[in-house]
Amino acid sequence: MxxxxxxxxxxxxxxxxxxxxxxxxxSFEADLTSTEVENVEAAKADLSLVEFEEAIEEVNQETAKVSNAEMVNLFEGASYKAYLFTRAKLSKESFKKAQEQNIFTTDINYDDYKNISDPLLELDKYQEWVKDDEAGNYGAYVAKSVQYITPEGNPE
Incomplete structure (x- = not known):
């Protein structure tokens, strides 16, 4: 008993x-502005969580094969939430809340975040950038872009 x-x-x-x-x-997500929410939804439409994870896995497997390694993790710390909230182009206040939620590392400031969020390409612009004849992996591109602004991916 x-x-x-x-x-x-x-x-x-x-x-x-x-x-x-x-x-x-x-509560953090509920505090986002309408523009930030729209940007998150656009990011989800461009790349789903499954596509994000598959892109990372694909690149890791290809790299392991080329380097004759059993396993490779080129994207340690990259997270789908970091991608979504980087694409959200958060305000300074929202960015601070994201840091409190451990979405972004506290080792970066808002200007560092903006230096990544502002130039981060949306899917259609990324496809134009890589050109039609080149292979592109949008998921790997955004994962690598946000990797170092997360607590797990930020080298100390």
């Missing part, structure tokens, strides 16, 4: 912790 009560207690605590974490994330 004590084990059953302990099990329910642990499950309840874990559920509350999960709800608390998701409500923190939801």
């Amino acid at each position: 004590k084990k059953l009560i302990s099990l329910f207690l642990v499950a309840g605590v874990l559920t509350l912790a999960a709800c608390s974490t998701s409500s923190q994330k939801d």
